Amino acid sequence: MSLDHVETLECTLCGATYDPERVIYTCPNHDGVTGILDVTYDYDVIQDRFDAPLDGHVDSQWKYDAFLPVDTDATPVTLDEGGTDLLDAPRLGAELGVDLAVKNDGANPTGCFKDRATSVAVTKARFGGQDVVTCASTGNAAASLAGYAARAGLDARIFVPAAAPEGKLVQPRVYGADVLAVDGSYDEAYDLSLEVTDTYGWYNRNAAINPFQIEGKRTVGHELAEQTQGAVPDWIVFSMGDGCTIAGCWKGFREFAELGYVDDTPRMLGVQSAGASAIHDAFHGHDDVDDVADTLADAIAVGRPRNTLKACRALEESGGTALAVPDEDILSAVTTLGGTEGIYAEPAGAAPVAGIRRAREEGIIEAGESVVAVVTGMGLKDTAGANEAVGDVTGIAPSLDAVEATYGAPEPGATDGAAAAYTDLDG
Template sequence: MNHVDTLECTLCGETYDPDQVIYTCPNHDGVAGILGVVYDYDRIAECFDEPLDGAIDSQWKYRAFLPVADDVEPVTLGEGGTPLLDAPRLGDELGVDLRVKDDGRNPTGVLKDRATSVSLTKAREFGREIVTCASTGNAAASLAGFAARGGMDCRLFVPGDAPEGKLAQPLVYGADVLGVEGSYDEAYDLSMEVTERFGWYNRNAAVNPFQVEGKRTVGHELAEQTREDVPDWLVFSMGDGCTIAGGWKGFREFRDLGFVDEAPKMLGVQAEGASAIHDTFQAHDDVEEVADTVADSIAVGRPRNTVKACRALEESGGDSVLVSDEEILAGEALLGRTEGVYAEPAGAAPVAGVRKARQEGIIDEGESVVVVVTGNGLKDTESAMRAAGEVVSIAPDIQDVIERYE
């Protein structure tokens, strides 16, 4: 792993050996001292010889960028290589030139598979046989699936109100799913306690420094896929903040290495009921640690990667917006109706965010935009029914059909 220089604290700049299991900088209380992976890009440039022709079988095309040892077999289910779709009908609705990156097509139906593959490969590298995380559902399913693939035991902590549909996956994958009688943040705190007590390898995206490195492959892919037509804006929903940070880091790396000429501005979208990153970026006086939204995948009251997310927005010259649950559900229905892409609420939030950004004058009419769908709609069918309406009941009689359509 000679292309990785160090792990660096985002707050104080203290550095640590990347060949050890360490989650946060001990110079700070709790999980405040998030670590980032620092690379030797000269070495990466020497090793990366893949053609940037848009043919992407999986995220491991970018192995030269990933912080894993050369002699370790990746734990993979074929994650990455998701399509970038033209979305002219949705673009017309929103007044922009629009494309959709559908990362709901990853193996367990969520962008998080990119990160899980890297962190499970690191667990294998470190010789760990038991993995854990806290999750509202998607990360749990992702970790359980990849743990099964890698032959590891998986123990998960989920809040009591996690959607049942999301918990079916990890149970099928054979994980121990522990429903915590409390919020996601309480489940998160408990997962960190047991990590320290038992020494299990923790996948929590907020603190595992290698997680965001897997997520940045979505930025690599987007840079490659838009190489001849880089968008003005790249739009992500934000929960813990590591997804937008990873997407920006990947795209920025390709720009800095000269693989693309420029990088887009980032638009971060949060739900009104979980707005801590937006409030921090916009320098609001009161940053409320609440998490009350239909978009459970981004229902995070105390984001651990606020610093990285805000840096991505600032470095890119971007911005952030808030959307209501009603706007998120409307975005989910609009995305499905116009382009046939089925997204869970958090995955549809960027659509609502583009509409809000147009209303607020952040995105101008006709600008080019890529929205990233982070999760498949099958993750939350109850919310989908709220978004799309009820089934129409008719008699088994052609007359009912005639009366409806003639």
């Protein structure tokens, strides 16, 4: 077996290094979970192994297996995650005044971006002989881990805040996971999951601390680099919760640029809710960072993000920035994205649209610039949030009169075209 393409796990604070084959989550030289680790690679070995054509066709993220921190003898635990479409969005782009494309990662197997990370984590857990996997989640990571654990034949035990959307908690239970609703916030559920990991030795998938999680997420950067080669976008826009998603994309895109697969890199724009804006506040040097999350966009409702440093580095290195937008703008973005491009996103997944609109208003993104908005979760994940955006359905009586009362009488000759079509079909 071989993990020779992975050099070390390196602390982002002090630079201490650790054996990548060791199960370790954070650097013990620091209190709490502040000593986040980064995976470093031997790119000479990776390039010797990576022989997939960069032709814009991606079936799954495992096209980039040479870049993933997985033993070459390990069999991937996969549901064909990744390989999501990059869709032109001309109607929404015209409304926002940009050349827009949407990376629809809500089309991943369990309906969210997190499948990219989970596939790597569960592959490593199974190959390492683990029997139980765990995480804390507001819903999406719970469903993702449960689905991949079922695929791998592992037990999943998941901690969620009691206020997590019910729809998101049904999915992991269908996959057979134990879902434990903690009487507290996401951050309290997160802290409990860490205590459990220390006590029971279960493998922890939490992307904020598991250094291999962000490595799966960085495949979206590889994909976007491949899908846009020759016309690298000016901006890539993500919502931010713990911070590891935008950091992962930047790492992947930057790698492909440094290896010469693409000629340039985009600027990264990170979008948070004004009610959960810790990364935004840290990036802009605010002293009064609020660690209480209050937002309807539950997937990014993180009061104490653990990957603030990596996220801020991605924003700074790329020449990008962070914005915070109110929840009403996020709700409006849900219906705008759906009504213009037919993409149904949960609130956190639509937040990039709200961020692009704000960035245009503030002159951060200029008219006509090329922008990719990454949708990280499908709308069926949070129907309550979407329902708040669209309101109740319209009730009518079962009669044509009721339809006419709503829309008015049909124009004269409105059915002539249809009648002619039927005549043509009759020959």
